[in-house]
Amino acid sequence: LELTQKLQENDKKMKSITKERNDLKELQESFEVERNQLKEYVRETEAMHLETEEELKAAHCCLKEQEKTIDALRMNLSQKEAELSSIRIELESATDELQKK
Structure with missing residues (x-):
């Protein structure tokens, strides 16, 4: 009986x-x-991170180019304003001479 219970x-x-x-x-x-x-989520996240990094680098390069273009345009504008000022002075001088004659 005990054995059966065990x-x-x-x-x-x-x-x-x-x-x-x-x-x-x-x-x-x-x-x-x-x-x-x-693991798959980490792989996807890393891939997105690399893609975003590349896009950021490209945007940074583009921004640098735009800054160079803006600087060149500012320089050009400054030169044109100086030329225009010089032409105005010459025009005023010529107008004064014509009025004197």
Whole structure:
């Protein structure tokens, strides 16, 4: 009788341990799926980061070119304003001479 009880207890323990093992296997599989998803997310995020970095570098280069163009246009405008001022002075001088005649 005692042996039968021990066998039943051992059977219950075995079933409990087997269930726990199966639950742990399911949990492990779930964690592996999640880990793989996270790895994929990290790969995608890194790829997006590299793409964004490249776009940022390109935008920075474009901005530098635009700044150079703006500087050149400012210089050109300054020269044109100086020329215009000189022409105005000459025109005023010529107008004064014509009025004197």
